[in-house]
Amino acid sequence: MTGKYEGGAFMQAVRSFALSAIVFSAAYAALAIAPTELKQGDIQRIFYFHVPSGMNALLAFTVACGASIYFLIKRNVKADWLAASCMEVGVAFGSVVLITGPIWGKPVWGVYWKWDARLTSTFVLLVLGLCYLLLRGLIEDPERRSVVSAVFCIFAFLDAPLVYFSNRIFRTLHPKPVILGDSDSGLAPPIARVFLYCFIVLAILMIALIWERYRLEELRHEVAELRAESDSA
Amino acid sequence: MPAANPISESSKAPGIIFENAEKRFGSLVALRRLSLEIASGEFVVLVGPNGSGKTTLLRLSALLSRPTGGKVTVGNSDGAAQADVKSKIGMVGHATMVYDELTAEENLTFFARLYNLSDPRRRATEALEPAGLADRAGDLVRTFSRGMRQRLAIARALLAGPTLLLLDEPAAGLDRDGAAWLAGTLVRLRSAGATVLMSSHGQSESLTLATRAIEMRGGTVVADSGAGGDLGSIIERGAGAHSSESSTAGQR
Amino acid sequence: MNAPRAALAILGKELRAEFRSFELLTSTLVFVLIVVFVFSFAFDPSAAESRRFGPGLLWIALLFAGSLMLQPCFSRERVNDTLGGLRLAPIAPVAILAGKILANFLFLTLVEAALLPIFGVLYNIPLVPVAGQLALIMLMGTVGVATIGTVFSAIASHARMRELLLPLLLLPALAPVLLASTELTAGILADPPELRTAWLVIVGAFDIMFLTATWLFGEYLLEE
Numbered sequence: 010m011t012g013k014y015e016g017g018a019f020m021q022a023v024r025s026f027a028l029s030a031i032v033f034s035a036a037y038a039a040l041a042i043a044p045t046e047l048k049q050g051d052i053q054r055i056f057y058f059h060v061p062s063g064m065n066a067l068l069a070f071t072v073a074c075g076a077s078i079y080f081l082i083k084r085n086v087k088a089d090w091l092a093a094s095c096m097e098v099g100v101a102f103g104s105v106v107l108i109t110g111p112i113w114g115k116p117v118w119g120v121y122w123k124w125d126a127r128l129t130s131t132f133v134l135l136v137l138g139l140c141y142l143l144l145r146g147l148i149e150d151p152e153r154r155s156v157v158s159a160v161f162c163i164f165a166f167l168d169a170p171l172v173y174f175s176n177r178i179f180r181t182l183h184p185k186p187v188i189l190g191d192s193d194s195g196l197a198p199p200i201a202r203v204f205l206y207c208f209i210v211l212a213i214l215m216i217a218l219i220w221e222r223y224r225l226e227e228l229r230h231e232v233a234e235l236r237a238e239s240d241s242a
Numbered sequence: 243m244p245a246a247n248p249i250s251e252s253s254k255a256p257g258i259i260f261e262n263a264e265k266r267f268g269s270l271v272a273l274r275r276l277s278l279e280i281a282s283g284e285f286v287v288l289v290g291p292n293g294s295g296k297t298t299l300l301r302l303s304a305l306l307s308r309p310t311g312g313k314v315t316v317g318n319s320d321g322a323a324q325a326d327v328k329s330k331i332g333m334v335g336h337a338t339m340v341y342d343e344l345t346a347e348e349n350l351t352f353f354a355r356l357y358n359l360s361d362p363r364r365r366a367t368e369a370l371e372p373a374g375l376a377d378r379a380g381d382l383v384r385t386f387s388r389g390m391r392q393r394l395a396i397a398r399a400l401l402a403g404p405t406l407l408l409l410d411e412p413a414a415g416l417d418r419d420g421a422a423w424l425a426g427t428l429v430r431l432r433s434a435g436a437t438v439l440m441s442s443h444g445q446s447e448s449l450t451l452a453t454r455a456i457e458m459r460g461g462t463v464v465a466d467s468g469a470g471g472d473l474g475s476i477i478e479r480g481a482g483a484h485s486s487e488s489s490t491a492g493q494r
Numbered sequence: 495m496n497a498p499r500a501a502l503a504i505l506g507k508e509l510r511a512e513f514r515s516f517e518l519l520t521s522t523l524v525f526v527l528i529v530v531f532v533f534s535f536a537f538d539p540s541a542a543e544s545r546r547f548g549p550g551l552l553w554i555a556l557l558f559a560g561s562l563m564l565q566p567c568f569s570r571e572r573v574n575d576t577l578g579g580l581r582l583a584p585i586a587p588v589a590i591l592a593g594k595i596l597a598n599f600l601f602l603t604l605v606e607a608a609l610l611p612i613f614g615v616l617y618n619i620p621l622v623p624v625a626g627q628l629a630l631i632m633l634m635g636t637v638g639v640a641t642i643g644t645v646f647s648a649i650a651s652h653a654r655m656r657e658l659l660l661p662l663l664l665l666p667a668l669a670p671v672l673l674a675s676t677e678l679t680a681g682i683l684a685d686p687p688e689l690r691t692a693w694l695v696i697v698g699a700f701d702i703m704f705l706t707a708t709w710l711f712g713e714y715l716l717e718e
Contacts, residue, residue, distance in 0.1 A: 081714055136666040144663070147653035151268045152310060153717075157652050160711050161663070164645065167703055168667050175670040175696050179677065233269040240271065306578055307718045325495075328584040339579035343511045355503040356583035358495040398579070 028217055035210035043203040052116045059109040061208040062102045063131065065215045069099030070138065074166035077159035086230065089155040092162055093145060094222035098215055100138040106131055126176035133172045137165040151233070255405035255437040256317030256330055257282045258303050264311035265298050272298040274461045275312065280439060284468075285432050285451050288441040289480025290458035296441040297336060299458070300408045303439055304333045316406070329357060332404030334412045338395040340383050346370060346394055347379040350401060357402040365401065372427075373397040374419060388415040396424060407431060409440040443481060452477065497592065500585035504593025505600075512601065522563040523605050529555040530613060544617040549679035552613055553672050557639065560602055561661035564643035567594055568651035577716070587713035591644060595708070599640035606632050624682045627689055631682060634694070635675035637701045642667055645708055648715040670700055 039057035046053035073095035080088035110128065111121035122128065144161055148154040258280040265273040273295045280286055280303075288296045301307040302314050305328065317327040333339075340349045347366050354362030354369075370376045373393045383391060392415040399407070413421055431438055432451050455476040457465040467473040495503075512518055533551045537543055571577035580590050610628070614621040621628060646663045650656040665672075674696040681690040 081711060133666050133669050140663050140666065144649070144653060144659070147655055147659060149268070149654070150652075152266075153652050156714050156717060157649050160645075160714055161649055163711055164642070164704070164707060165667065167707055168670065171670040171696065171700050171703070175673045175693075178692050178696070179673055236269040237266065237271050240269070301718070304582060306581055325584040325586075328582065331582065333578075333582055335575060335578060337575035337578070339575050339582075341507070341511065341576055342574065343514065344507070348507075348510060352503065352507045353579065353583065355506075356495060356500060356580070356585055358584070 024217070028214060031210050032214055035207045038203045038206055044197075044199050046200075049117050052113060055109050055113040057203055057207040058211070059106060059113060061204070061211040062105040062109070064208065065211050066099045066102035066106060068212070069095040069102065069215060069219070070134070070166060070169070073099065073162055077162040080155065080159050081163075086155065087227075089159065090223050090226035090230070091219075092159060093226060094219045096138055096141050096162065097222055098218045100135060100142060101218070102211075102215060103131065103135040103138060107135060124180070126173060126180045129176045129180075130169070130173040134165075134169055137168065141165060255282045255435055256327055257284075257437060258406075258439070259315040260302070260312070261315070262312035263302060263309040263314050265295075265302060265307060266310045271461050273302070273309075276463060277312075278456075278463065278466075280437065280454075282437055283435045284453050285428075285438045286440070286454045286456060286468075287452040287477060287480070288439060288456050288458065289443070289476060290441075290464075293460075294458040295461040296458055297410055298461075300333070300335070300410050300439060300441060303406075304331055304408050306333075327406075329402060330405045331408065332399035332402070332406070333408040333410075334395050334399045335410050338383075338391045338398075340391065340394050340398060342384040343382065345380050345382055346375050346386075349383060349394065350398060353398055354401055359402060369397045369401050372423060374423065389417045389420050392416050393420050393423070396427070400427065405434075405436045407436055407438045407440070409438065411441055411443065413442075442477075455480070495583075495585050497586040497589040500583075500589035501592035501596060504580070504590060505596045508594065508597035509600070512597075518563055518566065519601060519604060522559045522601070523608055525562060526555050526559040526605060526609050527612065529558055530609070530616065534616070544619055545680070545683055545685075548613070548617050548619055549683060550676045552609075552679060553635070553676050556602070556606065556609070557665060557668060557672060558661070559605065560639050560643055561664045563601065563605075564598060564647045564664075565650070565657055565660050567598060567644055567647040569647075569656060572651065578718075581716060581718075587716045588709055590716060591648065591708055591712045595640050595644045598644050599636055602636045602640055603633065606636065619683055621683075624687050627682050627687070628679070631675060631678045631694075631697075634697045634701060635671050635678075638671040638697060638704065639668060641701065641704045641708060642671075645704075645712060645715065648712070652715075670696060674700070 035057070039054050043054060043057065045051060073092045076088045076092040076095065079085065080092060110131075114123065115121050141158060141162055145154055145158045148157055258278075260276045260278040263273065263276050264271070276299075288299065290296055298307065302309055303316060305314070305316055317330065340346075341352075344352070347363075347370065350366035350369055351362045354365045359365045367376070367379060370379050373396065375390060375393060375397065378386070378390065383394060386394065392412075396412060399409075413424055416424060428438070428440075428451055438451075452473060454466070454468045455471070455473045456463055456467070457471075457476045457479060465471040465476050465479075467476055530551065533547075533555070537547055568577070571580070577590075581587065610621055610632075613619070643664060646660060646667070650660040650663065653659050674693040677690060678693045678697070681688045681693075
């Protein structure tokens with residue numbers, strides 16, 4: 010049970026410290042090292058956390074869907090733990106996207122929110138992720154919970170490209186206010202370097218959080234097993 | 243002595259094999275690791291208090307429920323090539339498995355269709371006759387009494403001529419005529435060589451028909467007449483447990 | 495019994511049960527009419543406004559009504575464990591879903607057939623000239639709603655608070671259908687009418703994708 014990962018409280022502290030250190034270093038890079046963007050000014054620095062969060066959230070959802078499919082076929086309960094962990098952390102990162110978005114948007118666009126393709130799709134996806142978590146919370150039997158939420162995860166994930174493309178078509182055929190060109194279409198080298206660093210740091214953070222959540226699920230499972238054994242004794 | 247009809251291998255009544263099978267609902271273990279074999283043609287009576295795992299055992303045998311551990315094989319299939327075996331299974335569960343919003347005849351016609359029976363309507367009307375429901379064939383099941391619904395549930399189970407019967411307290415709610423019909427049906431099934439697994443509270447016909455008795459408690463088999471236990475005493479204990487349950491229920 | 499025939503048998507059962515009492519259809523239709531009526535308070539239905547907002551409101555009303563109508567689909571089968579009866583039968587589990595998807599598709603289509611003339615009258619939108627294309631649009635959108643609706647009804651039937659959960663799950667997932675169908679309907683009711691094929695592709699892709707996903711994964715929702 011313990012030992013393989015934890016290594017005690019000391020290692021736990023070391024890991025937390027290391028994670029905090031690299032996240033702060035990424036923040037420093039975004040705030041101090043990266044050059045100031047010409048058109049938007051300093052507020053643009055949110056982009057270094059906003060976009061990687063979004064990309065990592067999408068990555069998490071993809072892994073969750075894959076794990077769900079694997080679980081349905083092989084019925085390996087660890088796949089279910091992985092799916093649940095990825096969805097939860099993915100929703101957290103997705104929330105970061107939807108909170109940093111308006112903070113970035115207000116000074117740059119003049120509005121907190123715009124119903125453009127990416128924002129709307131991200132919003133719908135986040136809602137579906139929240140639905141997944143809600144669904145898991147409302148199903149009591151663990152077997153049923155795993156199977157049913159796995160199917161929902163697959164359906165929600167398949168929906169994602171359709172949500173995106175339908176919004177894309179919608180927003181391009183309709184007249185819209187003038188917006189900035191895509192900030193990540195052709196990044197200048199110094200910006201690209203900081204962006205890549207932040208992306209990697211956030212990816213590491215995400216993997217660490219998923220691992221923690223996965224471990225929690227594993228421990229919960231062990232408790233249930235022990236409880237079942239003691240009931241039979 | 244087995245029945246006189248020579249039966250080929252494929253048309254023999256299916257047996258059931260539990261290999262280390264377990265059924266859990268989270269931390270609740272409904273059926274602990276169980277290895278058990280029920281041979282073709284056996285008439286097994288299952289006794290035990292409420293919550294002992296009898297219903298779970300029956301639902302696993304019907305391939306309705308998946309074991310959370312181990313394996314359950316019915317006939318030659320553990321669920322992979324199922325359709326063949328399922329057409330031979332007849333089950334009476336805790337619930338009636340009939341639609342309240344349809345008539346008795348519509349219910350049986352529908353299930354006859356699902357079981358791929360030729361001329362489903364006729365089979366349905368034919369099945370209602372011995373169940374004593376022929377005169378209520380066109381009435382909605384919603385209007386039926388408890389006993390009539392149970393009779394319809396039994397008729398539904400017998401519709402496709404099953405050779406594996408899984409009966410969860412089939413006599414519950416039946417009046418005297420219904421109970422007599424059930425008893426006669428059980429005798430007929432026994433002599434036709436069907437495999438029967440029936441949970442019971444020790445009614446008298448069980449004694450004469452049963453070839454084996456299994457007692458369950460807390461999700462495990464505690465006594466098995468097929469493994470050295472005594473058939474008669476197991477059934478008596480089952481009847482005794484029932485009457486003590488009902489008498490304490492009366493005292494509350 | 496092979497899956498298509500089993501699905502048709504189940505469709506027959508659903509129709510027989512519903513056409514005896516008409517409970518589901520009448521309450522769904524009444525609810526849709528109420529929504530359509532209440533929406534008229536939200537904006538002044540002049541001709542131009544109606545053409546602009548009408549299609550969206552039509553589909554929102556259908557989605558709301560649908561999410562209520564689809565709820566009993568599987569929860570009804572728990573009453574006497576009739577779902578157990580279906581699963582005992584020698585039929586492929588996916589046939590159960592298929593039969594119910596067909597039934598829900600038909601029920602929704604009937605509601606739409608009753609709703610559209612009333613909608614046309616209330617909002618002064620001429621529907622007859624474009625009836626054929628409108629029918630195509632309604633049918634394609636309804637396939638998507640029926641498919642996801644039936645599958646999510648099966649999903650919700652395992653959970654607590656399923657009456658609230660189903661609309662909650664359904665509306666975000668059906669967002670592409672809502673958007674596409676609204677745009678298609680708006681296009682066909684515009685002057686001159688125009689069939690925006692990009693949207694047809696979206697709805698078509700939605701339908702095919704989710705029918706396939708149901709065929710592949712749907713049976714797991716019926717397990718015990």
